[in-house]
Amino acid sequence: MTNTQTYTVSSRIDDRGDIARIRFSPKSGGQIIPFTAGAHIDIYLPDVDLWRQYSLCSDPAETGFYEIGVLKDPNSRGGSTAVHRLATEGAEFKVEGPRNHFPLDETATQTVLLGGGIGVTPMIAMAKRLHALGKDFVLHYCTRSEEVTAFKDDLDGSDFADKIVYHFDDQDDSQRLDLAQDLPAPDPDTHLYVCGPQGFMDWVIGAAEGAGHVPANVHREYFSAEVELSGDSFEVECAQSGITVTIGPNDTIAKALAKEGLKIDVKCEEGVCGTCITDVLSGEIDHRDQFLTEDEREDGDQLCACCSRGKGKLVLDI
Ligand code: FES
Incomplete structure (x- = not known):
């Protein structure tokens, strides 16, 4: 379930190394949604129409704000430069999360x-x-x-x-x-x-x-990954909706299905955030993501639809 909220930039420090340290507080006041160490938030950047994930570096005991650090990277797809440009004090952003795909084992010695x-x-x-x-x-x-x-x-x-x-x-x-x-x-x-x-x-x-x-x-x-999206054509059948499409050599499952009106949520589009995880009923998966663990890959029952492909026909549970 998505929980989009509006947050306001409550402070910004331009730190060393072209890294902006930005704090977000709830626009409506009050406390942030609690998070655990390793969690990230998703931030929507309207002028480049991208959702981007940023790990939280603030203290998980903190209740008034989230803090992220963003490196201005001219080689990125525009997300980090947009944050640097847009995140001035008082600016408002749509934020989802927090989510934690990188949890800390607090029992470790x-x-x-x-x-x-x-x-x-x-x-x-x-x-x-x-x-x-x-x-x-x-x-x-x-x-x-x-x-x-x-x-x-x-x-x-x-x-x-x-x-x-x-x-x-x-x-x-x-x-x-x-x-x-x-x-x-x-x-x-x-x-x-x-x-x-x-x-x-x-x-x-x-x-x-x-x-x-x-x-x-x-x-x-992984906060970004170089992912090879292309490969041989393969067929995808969507068991619930009854749609069957051929994924071309330079297409992705998520994009091909979107053209047929079947929307799978995507955010990073490079296999690192897990937003696009989709259940697989049958077929051999060519995993291209960095998100799933080796054990999850071996189970063969889910894939990242933004980047992974099929070796032959796949049947998805959507
Ligand atoms: S959209 Fe992030 S892993 Fe697919």
């Missing part, structure tokens, strides 16, 4: 948070929560240089500053993240969380799983 660049945002909320719980954790924050390290002043002044280790690409190797040394030994009660650019994610996940950390304990949140 040891937690390692690994944030690359703007991927640090959910880690900050997690660090605040873990500190409040009195848990053992460390936050590794990797950036190109200290000059572009947003949130640093706040983190250095926080009560958990001693749990933060910075790694700057432009400084000597001794302070770089060394996964062979910096990751703890695998243990069922040790959980790792990683968010950042694709190369950073691939590197950390590969090293962690290679060292013996089980995939279920290596939690990941």
